[in-house]
Amino acid sequence: MTKSQKTTLFISDVHLSPDRPEATQRFCDLLSRQADKIEALYLLGDVFDVWLGDDLSVPMHREAIAAIKTLADSGVAVYCIYGNHDFTMGSTFTAESGCRLLREPVVTSLYGETAVLLHGDSLCTSDVSYQRYRAIMRSTLFRKWAVRLPKSWRRKIAEQLKSTAGEMSSNKPLNITDVQEEAVIECLLEHECHLMIHGHTHRANRHTHSLPDGSSATRIVLGDWYGNGDYALASTKGIELRNDQNSSDSKPAKN
Numbered sequence: 001m002t003k004s005q006k007t008t009l010f011i012s013d014v015h016l017s018p019d020r021p022e023a024t025q026r027f028c029d030l031l032s033r034q035a036d037k038i039e040a041l042y043l044l045g046d047v048f049d050v051w052l053g054d055d056l057s058v059p060m061h062r063e064a065i066a067a068i069k070t071l072a073d074s075g076v077a078v079y080c081i082y083g084n085h086d087f088t089m090g091s092t093f094t095a096e097s098g099c100r101l102l103r104e105p106v107v108t109s110l111y112g113e114t115a116v117l118l119h120g121d122s123l124c125t126s127d128v129s130y131q132r133y134r135a136i137m138r139s140t141l142f143r144k145w146a147v148r149l150p151k152s153w154r155r156k157i158a159e160q161l162k163s164t165a166g167e168m169s170s171n172k173p174l175n176i177t178d179v180q181e182e183a184v185i186e187c188l189l190e191h192e193c194h195l196m197i198h199g200h201t202h203r204a205n206r207h208t209h210s211l212p213d214g215s216s217a218t219r220i221v222l223g224d225w226y227g228n229g230d231y232a233l234a235s236t237k238g239i240e241l242r243n244d245q246n247s248s249d250s251k252p253a254k255n
């Protein structure tokens with residue numbers, strides 16, 4: 001396959017962390033394998049398990065960021081949206097990685113089809129306590145305040161958030177932490193799309209939804225990188241969900 005054949009790569013929920021160097025390695029390997037085949041890469045949130053501000057997290061993720069930059073420098077357009085674990089990336093990150101940060105939902109033309117791209121947590125509308133928490137954490141005011149805190153405070157807060165997020169999702173039934181059909185339909189209608197791509201739930205799948213006008217829409221859910229490295233490739237032929245086999249890493253997944 002050559003670049004002229006046009007393919008776009010989608011990845012989310014890698015949850016890169018210094019604790020899991022094998023995931024970083026698989027992520028870098030995938031980017032280098034795909035480099036001459038893709039024209040664009042979308043990172044749809046939670047690529048990093050925690051982002052403590054550019055001053056702390058850019059050095060922590062130097063290898064992955066360098067791999068993204070190599071891809072960007074080779075002519076691949078690289079876009080990134082925030083997830084619920086990484087939402088304070090700033091200008092140092094964009095300069096070092098060559099990524100363009102986009103605000104979700106991203107509506108874009110994908111090989112003749114209009115697609116809406118998002119992390120996915122905003123669609124989990126049955127999880128009321130999470131949505132309340134999200135509204136505070138994702139506000140511009142909170143993010144500006146958070147990255148100015150002393151480094152030691154930010155490290156402590158991150159540890160706290162990780163355990164709270166784990167407890168919040170592990171104590172809830174699966175249907176509560178999954179996306180809600182009504183929220184999906186509403187988003188598709190609002191953006192006049194028949195294609196949605198998101199991550200967050202770690203439940204890789206392809207879903208079909210019926211819209212009120214009788215047409216149908218496709219929703220692609222990207223998986224995580226705790227087991228295999230899950231990703232999707234879009235081209236004029238459609239969208240294919242794939243995963244990298246041979247993973248030895250099997251930590252329980254938390255969205």
Ligand SMILES: [Mn+2]
Pocket residue numbers: 045046083084085119121199200201255
């Ligand atoms: Mn998430």
